[in-house]
Amino acid sequence: MDVAIIGTGYVGLTTGVCLALLGHEVRCHDVDPGRMDKLARGRPPIYEPGMEQAMRAAARKRSLHFVSELADAVRGAKAVFLSVGTPSLPDGDIDLSYLEAAARQIAPLLAPFTTVVVKSTVTVGSCRRLEQIIRDVRGAGDFAVAANPEFLREGSAIDDFMHPDRIIIGSDDERATTTLKELYGPLVARTDAPVLVTSAENAEMVKHAANAFLAMKIGFINEVADLCERAGADVTTVAKGIGLDQRIGPAFLQAGPGFGGSCFPKDARAFAATGRRNGVPQSLVETLIEGNDRRKTALARRIAFKANLRKGAVVAVLGVAFKAATDDVRESPALAFIPALQDQGFVVRAFDPQAMPTAAKELPDVNWCSDAYEAATGADAVVILTDWKNFTELDLGRLSERMKGSTLFDFRNILQPEAVAACGMTYFGVGRAGLPGDKRQYVEKRAVAAAN
Numbered sequence: 001m002d003v004a005i006i007g008t009g010y011v012g013l014t015t016g017v018c019l020a021l022l023g024h025e026v027r028c029h030d031v032d033p034g035r036m037d038k039l040a041r042g043r044p045p046i047y048e049p050g051m052e053q054a055m056r057a058a059a060r061k062r063s064l065h066f067v068s069e070l071a072d073a074v075r076g077a078k079a080v081f082l083s084v085g086t087p088s089l090p091d092g093d094i095d096l097s098y099l100e101a102a103a104r105q106i107a108p109l110l111a112p113f114t115t116v117v118v119k120s121t122v123t124v125g126s127c128r129r130l131e132q133i134i135r136d137v138r139g140a141g142d143f144a145v146a147a148n149p150e151f152l153r154e155g156s157a158i159d160d161f162m163h164p165d166r167i168i169i170g171s172d173d174e175r176a177t178t179t180l181k182e183l184y185g186p187l188v189a190r191t192d193a194p195v196l197v198t199s200a201e202n203a204e205m206v207k208h209a210a211n212a213f214l215a216m217k218i219g220f221i222n223e224v225a226d227l228c229e230r231a232g233a234d235v236t237t238v239a240k241g242i243g244l245d246q247r248i249g250p251a252f253l254q255a256g257p258g259f260g261g262s263c264f265p266k267d268a269r270a271f272a273a274t275g276r277r278n279g280v281p282q283s284l285v286e287t288l289i290e291g292n293d294r295r296k297t298a299l300a301r302r303i304a305f306k307a308n309l310r311k312g313a314v315v316a317v318l319g320v321a322f323k324a325a326t327d328d329v330r331e332s333p334a335l336a337f338i339p340a341l342q343d344q345g346f347v348v349r350a351f352d353p354q355a356m357p358t359a360a361k362e363l364p365d366v367n368w369c370s371d372a373y374e375a376a377t378g379a380d381a382v383v384i385l386t387d388w389k390n391f392t393e394l395d396l397g398r399l400s401e402r403m404k405g406s407t408l409f410d411f412r413n414i415l416q417p418e419a420v421a422a423c424g425m426t427y428f429g430v431g432r433a434g435l436p437g438d439k440r441q442y443v444e445k446r447a448v449a450a451a452n
């Protein structure tokens with residue numbers, strides 16, 4: 001099928017590449033000329049594992065094209081995907097203006113009959129609004145707007161797109177639903193993914209409610225972690241025990257420094273704003289947002305207390321991306337955590353395998369380092385903030401030798417406390433093994449290790 005993709009960020013690019021690999025003829029367009037230039041040279045403008053290879057594979061099939069002129073992208077397309085950003089407004093609601101602008105721009109260019117597919121995450125009622133904008137330009141009858149929310153995660157975008165848990169098609173126009181079923185046909189044939197055909201409103205609501213629910217699982221386990229820490233339990237085991245209940249499941253129960261990224265914080269705010277706008281406050285989600293925001297700075301104060309850091313102390317932060325396997329720092333815990341360290345008068349040295357160029361624009365006065373060991377050099381404390389696999393493989397002895405102090409905060413619970421203690425460091429995880437008891441425990445273990 002002939003497909004156009006408008007907006008080639010994480011979602012648009014992944015959608016375009018994957019649809020091309022599934023056998024469709026795809027033309028991608030973006031307003032950002034720098035992005036288009038990179039794409040035309042076969043270079044992904046974002047760090048996403050497997051993307052460059054997937055782009056090469058699609059290019060070999062001659063089914064993926066990057067087109068600078070919007071009209072050339074849209075002309076003749078049977079489905080036009082809108083995958084532009086939907087950022088937060090100051091009141092938490094989404095800013096629909098990028099989608100509205102894109103709808104206005106494509107409206108005169110659509111061939112009859114075209115399905116305009118809203119891939120961006122939108123609040124309930126947005127597709128109707130976009131439909132009205134296009135209708136104002138070209139009248140009714142030869143197009144339909146369908147909601148088709150995307151559930152991929154950054155860092156595993158291609159795999160998630162190619163192996164969806166479900167495909168949601170939101171439209172009451174039969175021509176649109178037929179087009180989308182045909183489009184996803186090859187994917188459904190390969191994966192047997194369930195397809196839910198429903199109204200646009202239901203589809204829009206599914207996306208926001210799903211993200212709010214997943215974010216609530218994380219917010220919940222983070223509060224449980226804090227309780228574990230005080231009450232002498234270990235959240236990693238507690239989460240395992242909870243997750244073994246099939247009704248709960250093990251996913252999204254990793255305690256950490258709070259959820260970040262371009263989706264959960266923004267989408268939780270939008271869901272809460274939708275509740276307020278409709279006179280049905282979503283109090284659980286409101287509380288979740290507040291707690292998650294507070295957590296990021298509270299952890300910065302907590303380390304000062306636990307490691308007894310004074311003004312001028314040096315803190316090494318390992319990881320600034322909002323999660324592993326991405327260069328994205330949007331609403332990353334690091335963007336709140338590092339300034340909160342600096343506010344206390346600490347000097348911050350930091351390293352991230354991919355996200356330093358993007359983070360440097362947001363975080364002034366950080367000493368960026370070429371690896372974890374350089375970051376740890378002369379540090380009073382080291383903090384692991386992102387769950388990069390490289391950090392699970394650190395040479396802890398080497399890290400410890402480089403440090404001035406001896407405290408390691410593992411805010412992703414990715415290290416073995418015993419291994420850290422064996423290298424002469426005091427270990428603090430998130431909600432692990434009960435504090436201050438575990439501090440004594442690991443200090444004691446360290447003493448034993450040293451004696452041996």
Ligand SMILES: NC(=O)c1ccc[n+]([C@@H]2O[C@H](COP(=O)([O-])OP(=O)(O)OC[C@H]3O[C@@H](n4cnc5c(N)ncnc54)[C@H](O)[C@@H]3O)[C@@H](O)[C@H]2O)c1
Nearest residue numbers: 007008009010011030031032084085086102120121150154
């Ligand atoms: N990032 C994710 O993991 C993810 C997953 C699912 C859904 N979403 C949703 O998908 C949408 C896009 O997210 P993203 O992370 O890909 O955003 P992004 O910021 O990475 O990309 C958006 C792109 O749209 C382009 N753009 C803006 N206006 C345009 C226009 N009028 N014409 C052409 N291009 C235009 C921008 O230049 C940018 O390259 C958002 O609504 C987001 O909530 C994101």
Ligand SMILES: O=c1ccn([C@@H]2O[C@H](COP(=O)(O)OP(=O)(O)O[C@H]3O[C@H](CO)[C@@H](O)[C@H](O)[C@H]3O)[C@@H](O)[C@H]2O)c(=O)[nH]1
Nearest residue numbers: 150151152153154218252253254256259260261263322323
């Ligand atoms: O157990 C967990 C799982 C995640 N996180 C954090 O939560 C945030 C989001 O992580 P993740 O969901 O893996 O990344 P995203 O790429 O933001 O993907 C989410 O947001 C996308 C945009 O809407 C959706 O498409 C995905 O389904 C949804 O998982 C990150 O800060 C993670 O570190 C935790 O702290 N603990």
